[in-house]
Amino acid sequence: MKLPSVLSIYKALYEIYGSQNWWPGDGWLEISLGAVLTQNTSWTNVARAIDNLKKSELLDLLKLLNAKPDYVKLLIKPVGFFNVKYKRLINLLEYFKLHESNMNRFSVLPLTRLRGELLEINGIGPETADSILLYAFNRLIFVVDAYTRRLFNRLGYSWMGEVSYKEIQNFFMWEIPSDVNIYNEYHALIVVHCKNFCKKKPLCSDCRISSICTFSIQT
DNA sequence: AGCCAGGACTGAG
DNA sequence: CTCAGTCATGGC
Numbered sequence: 001m002k003l004p005s006v007l008s009i010y011k012a013l014y015e016i017y018g019s020q021n022w023w024p025g026d027g028w029l030e031i032s033l034g035a036v037l038t039q040n041t042s043w044t045n046v047a048r049a050i051d052n053l054k055k056s057e058l059l060d061l062l063k064l065l066n067a068k069p070d071y072v073k074l075l076i077k078p079v080g081f082f083n084v085k086y087k088r089l090i091n092l093l094e095y096f097k098l099h100e101s102n103m104n105r106f107s108v109l110p111l112t113r114l115r116g117e118l119l120e121i122n123g124i125g126p127e128t129a130d131s132i133l134l135y136a137f138n139r140l141i142f143v144v145d146a147y148t149r150r151l152f153n154r155l156g157y158s159w160m161g162e163v164s165y166k167e168i169q170n171f172f173m174w175e176i177p178s179d180v181n182i183y184n185e186y187h188a189l190i191v192v193h194c195k196n197f198c199k200k201k202p203l204c205s206d207c208r209i210s211s212i213c214t215f216s217i218q219t
Numbered sequence: 220a221g222c223c224a225g226g227a228c229t230g231a232g
Numbered sequence: 233c234t235c236a237g238t239c240a241t242g243g244c
Contacts (some may be wrong), residue, residue, distance in 0.1 A: 039226040045242060046225090080241035084228085125227045145225050189223055220243090229238080 003156045006175035010182070012209045013189040020188035023135035026048065028103070030059055031136040032096070035128045037079045046057050048078040061100060065093050088123025095121055106137045117139070126165045134187070142172045142181050143187040147194035154198065 004012075005029055009204045023031045024043070030050065030146075035047045050059075052075035058064050064072065095117070099105055106114060110134065118129035126144070134137040142164055152160045160168055193209070 035225090038224090040224060040239090041226085041241080042224045042243075044224095078241060080224090081239045082241080084239055088227085118235090123227065128225065131225085143225085148227065187225090195225085218224095223238090225240100226238100230235105231236090232234095 001052050003218055006172060009152075009155065009209070010016035010176070010186050010189070014185065014211065017192055018188055020185055020192060021042045022184055022188040023097060023131075028106070028132075029061060029096075032092060033059075033196050035087060036092060036123065037076060037085060037087075038094070039079070039081070039125075039128060041079050045078045045080065045127055049072050049076040049109040052076070052078075059095055065097065066092065070115075084123070088121075091121045091123050106139075111139055111141060114139070126169075128171070134180070134183055140178055140183065142169050142176065144168045144172070145187070145191070147190050148172075148187070148199070153188055164166065 008132050023034065024047075025031050025034050033053070034046055034050060037049055053059050053064070053072075056071075056075060056077070057065055058072070069086060072089075073086050076085060077083050079085060082106065096103075112136075114133060115129055118132060119126070124132075130141045130143045132142055133141045149160050172186075176186065
């Protein structure tokens with residue numbers, strides 16, 4: 001049986017859920033902070049933390065860097081892991097501070113270089129780096145996450161459970177047209193879909209793309 | 220009452 | 233090099 005193509009799955013999801021207009025948040029700073037805070041954490045908790053920072057008027061590069069650590073930790077407490085995440089936020093902010101007078105660089109420098117810089121920061125892994133590049137700076141890089149693996153696993157791409165992040169990313173970027181908007185929407189659609197229908201059930205019995213799921217293999 | 224969430228790092232072997 | 237353990241809160 002032939003697997004549904006990566007692009008046909010995108011079209012099916014888009015047909016059902018429509019445009020998502022991600023990232024939920026405004027501006028490169030807020031988006032980048034959210035990318036770190038959401039590591040292995042539900043977005044509702046992240047939204048609280050960001051709201052706390054916003055109300056305290058700390059959604060600002062220098063203000064956040066200069067705020068008292070214990071105070072910031074208190075504000076981001078809802079996300080869990082707040083000690084390590086505080087440190088990760090600071091590491092990232094220090095990096096941005098180095099380039100604060102030339103933020104345009106994030107829109108023009110080669111992608112591989114920027115990605116390398118981000119990955120050198122302690123606490124910034126592949127998914128967080130790519131989320132920042134795609135959603136904060138509109139760069140052409142596809143974001144892979146646990147949902148992506150799980151959904152495509154169930155749709156028959158069983159090899160995705162065993163290969164590296166980069167291999168999956170390369171695969172998607174080969175299959176999808178080089179369009180930032182599509183990369184943006186596709187990842188968002190995968191997350192939105194999986195939150196609703198692809199959680200614990202072995203198969204998507206009541207899944208809204210069940211016409212596609214007829215191809216799926218039990219995991 | 221557990222289990223899981225839009226990961227990433229560390230230390231042991 | 234791989235991989236289990238760790239970080240920790242809120243929702244269901």
